[in-house]
Amino acid sequence: MRLVVVGAAGRMGRMLIKAIAATEGCTLSAAIERPGSEALGQDAGVLAGLPANGVLVSDDALAAFVEAEGVLDFTAPDATVAFAGLAAQARIVHVVGTTGMEPSHLARLEAASRHAAIIRSGNMSLGVNLLAGLVRKVAATLGTDWDIEIVEMHHRMKVDAPSGTAVLLGEAAAEGRAVPLAEHRVASRDGQVGARPPGAIGFAALRGGTVVGDHKVIFAGAGERLELSHVAEDRSLFAQGAVKAALWGRGRKPGLYAMTDVLGLDNL
Ligand SMILES: NC(=O)C1=CN([C@@H]2O[C@H](COP(=O)(O)OP(=O)(O)OC[C@H]3O[C@@H](n4cnc5c(N)ncnc54)[C@H](OP(=O)(O)O)[C@@H]3O)[C@@H](O)[C@H]2O)C=CC1
Numbered sequence: 001m002r003l004v005v006v007g008a009a010g011r012m013g014r015m016l017i018k019a020i021a022a023t024e025g026c027t028l029s030a031a032i033e034r035p036g037s038e039a040l041g042q043d044a045g046v047l048a049g050l051p052a053n054g055v056l057v058s059d060d061a062l063a064a065f066v067e068a069e070g071v072l073d074f075t076a077p078d079a080t081v082a083f084a085g086l087a088a089q090a091r092i093v094h095v096v097g098t099t100g101m102e103p104s105h106l107a108r109l110e111a112a113s114r115h116a117a118i119i120r121s122g123n124m125s126l127g128v129n130l131l132a133g134l135v136r137k138v139a140a141t142l143g144t145d146w147d148i149e150i151v152e153m154h155h156r157m158k159v160d161a162p163s164g165t166a167v168l169l170g171e172a173a174a175e176g177r178a179v180p181l182a183e184h185r186v187a188s189r190d191g192q193v194g195a196r197p198p199g200a201i202g203f204a205a206l207r208g209g210t211v212v213g214d215h216k217v218i219f220a221g222a223g224e225r226l227e228l229s230h231v232a233e234d235r236s237l238f239a240q241g242a243v244k245a246a247l248w249g250r251g252r253k254p255g256l257y258a259m260t261d262v263l264g265l266d267n268l
């Protein structure tokens with residue numbers, strides 16, 4: 001499968017280039033960065049710490065997409081929406097790992113998914129998608145007298161909060177309770193915030209060092225606590241998940257898919 005990596009010089013972009021090189025049946029057909037990027041013209045293999053592969057980083061996404069079968073996109077919300085439009089035009093699979101999306105971005109992805117398969121997830125790992133299923137079940141089992149708090153920690157360079165994974169886990173908890181997350185989400189507390197609203201789903205985001213991604217969902221009841229957690233030790237697992245998603249999406253009809261579809265966990 002011929003794959004394009006957008007945001008090729010980023011932390012995840014470099015991992016994606018390596019994951020493609022390590023996957024039989026996949027080739028890197030282009031590596032894209034934004035106009036003006038210092039990475040333009042560099043060899044994508046060398047950029048990722050591999051031997052040169054002859055693919056030079058370019059800023060011409062549409063020209064790259066029309067020659068490819070899929071695009072792996074871990075960039076930023078505005079960029080992802082623009083790439084979704086181009087991937088729809090080229091009718092290629094679009095794997096979206098970008099987090100920090102607002103409802104307006106999601107609406108644009110939904111529109112693009114009428115023309116091409118989009119697989120989007122705030123976390124491409126098996127462990128987190130399994131955890132989401134467990135969270136949904138536990139939230140459905142316990143009553144709202146059990147408070148739900150989600151704590152995440154990431155490296156100091158992360159720009160969005162709460163993390164996409166924390167939101168995914170919050171959505172799973174809300175689904176378990178059969179309520180909309182937007183009406184119960186409490187994502188910041190500072191000063192005299194008052195007592196915890198009943199039914200709230202709280203988020204706390206920690207940032208520091210080089211932490212790849214830690215998530216904990218706490219169910220706090222009267223006199224006891226249940227904690228479910230996941231630790232990502234290496235971001236290569238997200239890249240491997242993204243390549244797996246692209247292969248799964250090849251030949252799939254247009255639509256918006258999740259990583260749980262790819263992993264066969266949609267019934268969990
Ligand atoms: N779903 C998942 O499993 C995971 C998701 N992520 C998410 O992926 C995203 C990227 O993370 P990370 O790699 O750490 O971030 P980085 O900032 O290291 O990488 C993002 C890259 O995208 C580039 N970029 C931004 N806008 C454009 C554009 N318009 N055209 C081309 N390239 C562009 C950036 O360039 P520049 O520096 O010039 O802006 C940068 O090189 C984040 O949203 C993060 O949360 C991360 C890990 C796993």
Ligand SMILES: O=C(O)C1=N[C@H](C(=O)O)C[C@H](O)C1
Pocket residue numbers: 099122123154158162163164165166212213214232
């Ligand atoms: O920015 C990151 O690094 C990560 N982002 C994703 C998120 O926002 O949840 C996934 C992973 O935790 C790493």
